[in-house]
Amino acid sequence: MVAASAPKPPQFSLEKAIRKNILALAPYRCARDDYSEGILLDANENALGHALPKESKQQQNGHAVDTSFDDLDLNRYPSPTHFDIKQRLCELRNVPSPHNFFLGVGSDECIDLLFRITCIPGKDRVLVCPPTYGMYGVCAQVNDVEVVKVNLDVEGGAFRPKVDEINRTLSEAAQSANPIKLLFLCSPGNPTGTLIPLDDIRAILSNPDYEGLVVVDEAYIDFAGADKSAVRLLIEEGWSNLVIMQTLSKGFGLAAIRLGIAISSPEIIQVLNNIKAPYNISTPTASLALRALSPTGLSLFRQNIQTLLDNRTYLRDELLKLPAIINILGAPDANFLMAQVGDKDGKPDNKRAHDAYLHLAETDKVVVRFRGNEYGCEACLRVTVGTKEECDEVVKKLGEFLQ
Template sequence: MPIHGLSSQHQTSNTHPTHFDIEKVIRPNILSLLPYRCARDDYQSGILLDANENALGHVLKPDRGSANDYLHSFSSLDLNRYPDPTQLEIKSRIANLRNLKSEHVFLGVGSDEVIDLLIRICCVPAKEKLLITPPTYGMYAVCAHVNDVGIVKVPLVNRGGKQFQVDIEAIQQTIKSDPFIKLILLCSPGNPTGTLIPLSDIRKLLEDTNFKGILVVDEAYIDFADPYSNYDSDSAVSAVCLIKEYSNICVMQTLSKSFGLAAIRLGIALAQPPLIQILSNTKAPYNISTPSSLLALEALSPPSIMSMRQKVKTLITGRGELITEFERLAKLGLGLGQPLGGNDANFVLIPVTERGGEKPCCERSIKVYEELAERRGVVVRYRGDQVGCDGCLRITVGTSEENKILIKQLEDVLRMI
């Protein structure tokens, strides 16, 4: 069955690996879906009386009442018109940034929408499943539950002296014995582990003939990864370089982290054109709002990309300084362990231990977490209930000033509790 909207060139293109057939992975109702079409798909200019918009314009009047600068800029936009459903310019800039073509790019309302869409297009509720590797990002399980899709867990393991490695053999055993697993969701660098997944591990899963589904690699934090920290022989850290080769990979990225634009909700899926076309056919027609798309376009301009790189550099320096400070506190015997994981994201995962001891202590960690938030004005994330994260706090790298306050308050609290 041809995929609606996919050019004939891509319908027939050769795919690798040969054991992957997208038509067997995508739910039949999605494959046969006739996407929503509007007159604006064909005609974008003229007297626009096709979409039941408000012909008199929007109601925002920044000159009246609470006039803010941002309202002035927004009110000059055609906010009474539905946004562009295709967002080709943003896709082209993302493709440029990541060395792909626009046809490899899909845009969602944050990666969270992409996760939900991938589950919806692949997994039949109450029958098919996704595989996750705890400890990992919580939304995978939430989206699976919302969609009544089963979750299979293969925890990360310590291997070769490195923490939080993907247990490739266990995943391969699991997919062999359970043909209902349609999606594998990996996170690299992981949340909350900060650990990069070697591309050689990802390749093993993509090549595994027992796995007929799609491997999703969530790279929300990839720009914070040190390009030389990968212990593969090739120096690439991002799985994006596998997209042209493999039709069964989908890489997710986002403007929420390195670009500092969590508020505009712009998530990205990168994959071969058939999967991108199916995602586009399934999404709500106008998912990216006009204000968000304008801000995203600006964020993807050369000066803003330079600014992103500068911010990433500053945050990586801050991450190093935080780690040094945590090590100092640990040496003072205040009950803090060594940071866990790879430290390749914009946070550090650190165990709170028994006072004067080395054993992680969840009870004390919760007390530290609550004291910091309730009386010291510093909010971090308690992750001590996650597999392999006993007693851990996940602490986002802040500004230099915020980091200093955090360290001061944490030291005080550790001396007290």
């Protein structure tokens, strides 16, 4: 796979996209940046080791299996680079170099750092496309960045970006004293579940007036198909103003280890590395990530994805059998569905949906997410695809209440 020879778009440069004080920053140099082997007396670590009680090995299939972290050097600071994880991600995502990857404490750290490297507080702006992931707005407020909204086209549950309106908004902002420096596209969307076509992303990337970054959040991409990822726009087509975010939380089922991923040009990745905390990814997190990205781990990952895809189809069919579920909005591209609750006349009923949400959670101990207050999601319950038994239970309890 060969990257495009000429960077695109022609007007994009780090000097325009990244804050000047960030580009001038001399990053903190930690002890492990220099040496990581030998008698390590340079980082004020505890040479006696950690103080955790030793755990006994558990028996699995007649064999002793160490499920603890006793063999890890927990008294030592972790690697600041984790090139071993990044190399395995290269193989998984068909990316040529570990230098295209940044690892963060969940995607939320990646989001926050992108704000910090691009947006001058109180001056620059960010564009989002509701309904979308709420942390974009939270990070904007924390960083004192104004949010510009261009709602998705929600007609018929399409949830597709209004590309012409987005580009018009970007072009107008480029002529103002308060430019837009970041644009977030969630694909597949949360809470929409809908994959954004690559042609739509490409049309925004090619806006000749926009000098900021386009960020495509692909937390749920493994449920849509890795071949649908915007990574190909970065690697095969060479769009240098593109950042893709992924995670091990969803498809890999490792939400608790908090490992987020940003994929971009080596130049942008270097800027993110320059401002991150020196040891942001812990040794236990790295150890579990390497296990998940091993050949055995990837085999289990792919089996689980297929099971969830089968369960997603099953759950969709069963939900639509309920008379009060009048629609499944969005496309089934993620590991959840948006079920729209109707009244006796078949019209969306927000109160009924909210009542169902509360009853399921408080009485039946079946917890879904009410999304009826978001744009284009009236009377919607977002239901995560669970095990076959969990799918049956949520359909049963929802049907009982709605009757």
